[in-house]
Amino acid sequence: MSPLSPEHDQLSHLLLSPAWDGIIKAAVNQRVKMMYDQLVDPSKKRKERLPDDYIRGFIGACRWMLTFPEEEMNRAIEAIQVEQRPKPPLQPLFGQMEEAG
Numbered sequence: 001m002s003p004l005s006p007e008h009d010q011l012s013h014l015l016l017s018p019a020w021d022g023i024i025k026a027a028v029n030q031r032v033k034m035m036y037d038q039l040v041d042p043s044k045k046r047k048e049r050l051p052d053d054y055i056r057g058f059i060g061a062c063r064w065m066l067t068f069p070e071e072e073m074n075r076a077i078e079a080i081q082v083e084q085r086p087k088p089p090l091q092p093l094f095g096q097m098e099e100a101g
Helices: 006-016 018-039 044-049 052-084
Strands: none
Touching (some): 006 018
16 A cells, blocks of 8 residues: 555656646646736736736746645655654663763
């Protein structure tokens, strides 16, 4: 049984899928580029239709959407590695001190 939660297991399948790098990331990056192109359009009509704050928020959300899965998997793997590390033996607080000879 995998030490990953079911959610992290599904996330790992997404990241290993060829569609993630080949299609999904490319499509999101293309959409971000289109939004950047709209952001540099100084016309008043565009600003009334799509405010700058909306475009900046959309770009930030797209960046988060692309980086979150890998960051979350890294956190999950790190947590598993920390749990699997051997614990150091406990030292007694009092007594059982070595005598200097």
